[in-house]
Amino acid sequence: MKPFNNRFKRMFPLSLLLLICLLATACGGSIKGKIPSEIDMGSANHSHESHSDHGTAAANTISCADMTAQPSSGPVRTFQLKAAKTPLVLNNGKKSEAWTYNGSTPGPELRVQEGDRVVVNLINENIDKGVTIHWHGVVLPCSQDGVPGVTQNAVWPGEQFTYEFVAAHPGTYWYHSHQQSSQQATMGLIGRLIVEPKKEAFRYDRDYAVTLQELNDKHKLTNGAAGGLKLSASPGETVRLRLINANNLVQWMGVAGADYKVISIDGQDLNGPGLIRGEWIPIGGGQRYDLLFTMPDSGQVRVYSKTEENWSIALGEGKVPENVNKDAKSFDFIAYGTPKDDGISPQMKFDRVYDMVLGPVTINGKSGHHIPTFMVKEGEWIKIRLKHELGSEHPMHLHGHLFKVLTKNGEPLRGSPIYADSILLFKGDEYEIAFHANNPGLWMEHCHNLGHAAAGMTMMVNYEGVSTPYRVGSKSGNIPD
Known part of the structure; x- marks a missing residue:
């Protein structure tokens, strides 16, 4: 059960964890010892290959390597x-x-x-x-x-x-x-x-990027430092703070000592973001949130995780601000910011529509290379409907594309357009997302709780006519969880 990190184990009773592992193994997940010898992830059905001539792309296809x-x-x-x-x-x-x-x-x-x-x-x-x-x-x-x-x-x-x-x-x-x-x-x-950017959409005096990580499943580090991070900032200065969650689990981040704006999600600027006070921001594994705030005339601004005291960032000097109320509401982008028409809407015509039903470590009831590929064609518009039915949170990450979030739990977004490469789903959540198939290739779609991905919660979005000379499996040693 090595792919499951220790904190994931603590979240589930042992009997349920064993059941999940058995199901993942039965469905073809990459539990240790169950890695197939060889898989062609460029094929529609991830067929096992027995021949050795993998250096040449199939007829009438373009190789990803090229x-x-x-x-x-x-x-x-x-x-x-x-x-x-x-x-x-x-x-x-x-x-x-x-x-x-x-x-x-x-x-x-x-x-x-x-x-x-x-x-x-x-x-x-x-x-x-x-x-x-x-x-x-x-x-x-x-x-x-x-x-x-x-x-x-x-x-x-x-x-x-x-x-x-x-x-x-x-x-x-x-x-x-x-x-x-x-x-x-x-x-x-x-x-x-x-x-x-060549032209900045927001003005600020200081620009900091901060990584939250858990080294070796035991050391909570903030930019490599244990016990939190201290950053310089003077009264009246405006600070851009880029938060990167490199941990598997959701981090609920609070800002004490100043009102703030969420100006970017997954690297993509929001339109007309408004001031926020005392809300918890849920940042899923792999996600990034950029915050903007002005330092007070006296005292510090403290940005910190609700659940991990070592993941904290103190900016400025002086009085330490009061913590955010532990029962404060969570930030929700569904109505945040100012709308902007980009022509992409839930009502538009899509060339293909796919469903992703998420279990504890499965997608559409299957695992690993047994999950059917989502095939697309260059130039198409694709809609994916995601539904989280069972298990802990899933930050679902799509390679090679930015998508737009269309709806949450059946409700269209009313604020700024949200473009992202990941979407965080809690149990019961349903989202519709859309992307333009404008980057031909072979692309992973997987949960960025990497323990879930290692257990088989990973699949492919493949363009028609694209192949790969490479193979996944124990024979090549290529294991891309």
Whole structure:
């Protein structure tokens, strides 16, 4: 039952957990010891392949491996990230084994400008299970998505792989290994990617990006520090705080000491956001929320998790503000901000409509490669109806695309349009989302509670006419949970 993290185990009675594991295994989930030998994730039915000629795409198809970034005139930003096993001594004196990019976790914060051509050379020094880099939330060519067995092979010790893409969408993103990510992200193979806009929609004096992570399932770290984070800010200054939840579980974040705005979700700006006071913001695993607030004339602003006291950020000096009422309401984007007509509505005609019914670790009653692929064709408009029937929260993440949230529990959104790459569902929630199939490739759709993904809560959204020369399974060693 290794893919389930310890906190997930505590959330369910043992008997229910055993039942879930048995069901996941029976349905073909990737419980340890049940990984199939070889799967072609580029096929509609994920057929098992017995022949060895995987280097040539099938007739009349385009290989994901050949889908690369188009020429561009923007500046080139080049980085090198070395993945390695690294013993760390945390700022509280405790020691921890970690897997790091460039010797730290999180790895280096990569800041680029909208339109920059980003080139990252990944070197695997000694991670014997192989590594990749998935650029979480970034819309890029199929070959650069960092999914082992789908868009590339895992990078083994002594090997290198170079990623190259254009940072077309400004916003807050992050990166992590997608090879056995339920383990590798927890061990520390994560980092931040910030794409600054050519023209800023909001004014601010300070810009901070903060990662919440749980290293080795026991160390609660804020930008790699235990016991919380202290950031500089002066009275009257406006602060943009980018919150990245690299943990599996939902974090309920509160802001004490100032009114604030939610100006961006998953890196995408909101239209006309209003001031908020004393609400809890639920940020699912992998999601990002950008907050904007002005420092008070005296005292601090404190941004912190409702459930994890070590995940806190103190800004400024002076009097510590009173905590947010623990029973305060939760932020809900359904009526937040100002409407803006973009032509995408629940009433428009869609070329294909798919349903996703979510169980504890299943999608549509199936698991892993047994979940039928959602097939799409370039140029189509796709609607997906998600319904959470059983289990804990599911932050569902779509690779390679931004989607628009159409409805929540049958009610159309009344505020700002919400564009995102993930949607957080609690039990009983129903959402309709829509996306334009304008980025051909083979794309994962999975729960970003990575323990759920490892148990089989992952599927594919594949374009017609796209193939892959790579294979998932124990034979290749490519395990993209």
